[in-house]
Amino acid sequence: MGGSPSTRRVTVVNDELSNVITVSSSVVKRLQGAEEDDGKKSEQQSKAEAKTAHLSRVSLMSSLFRFASTLKMNFDLLQNHIEGLDSLTVQQQVQREVQRAEKSWKTQISELERQNNQLWDLANKNFESKIKDVENTYISEHKHEPICQEAEKTLDSCYKTNKSKPLNCSAEVKNFVSCVNLVRREVFNSNA
Structure with a gap:
């Protein structure tokens, strides 16, 4: 665990933009010339890191220039198309x-x-x-002719005379209902 020397790692992450390289914060610190805390850097390591940092900067700049030129070409094409309309x-x-x-x-x-x-x-x-x-x-x-007309007239006149007391016409209602039932039985018997 503590006996082996640690190796240095550089992480390169390519997120959303194509041809753009993102470097870790430790690489940025080295590019800016910051010293490490332990102070055990050798001169060869410093030169190698400086060379790597320089190459990273060159690569990053060329990627940015390519991206900018692509954007400019696309913009020019779009502008020409719009002007053509x-x-x-x-x-x-x-x-x-x-x-x-x-x-x-x-x-x-x-x-x-x-x-x-x-x-x-x-x-x-x-x-x-x-x-x-x-x-x-x-x-x-x-x-058919209307049935039980006489009983209907009697019932109607009873209701007119007893507007507030319709129960007084119960006898007339019974006569009308029995007349209707009698005619109904006659119709059923004649059809059967």
């Missing part, structure tokens, strides 16, 4: 796209309205035919 032509292109989209939507809406009208007409025709079928089957064959 005339604002009037851009406006005309946008206007054409808007008109094309409006035409497409109007066509789709009119087609949907046409289909909706067809479905509405078909549904109305079906409904009318079903109504006629029901009328022909159930209503026109079984036309």
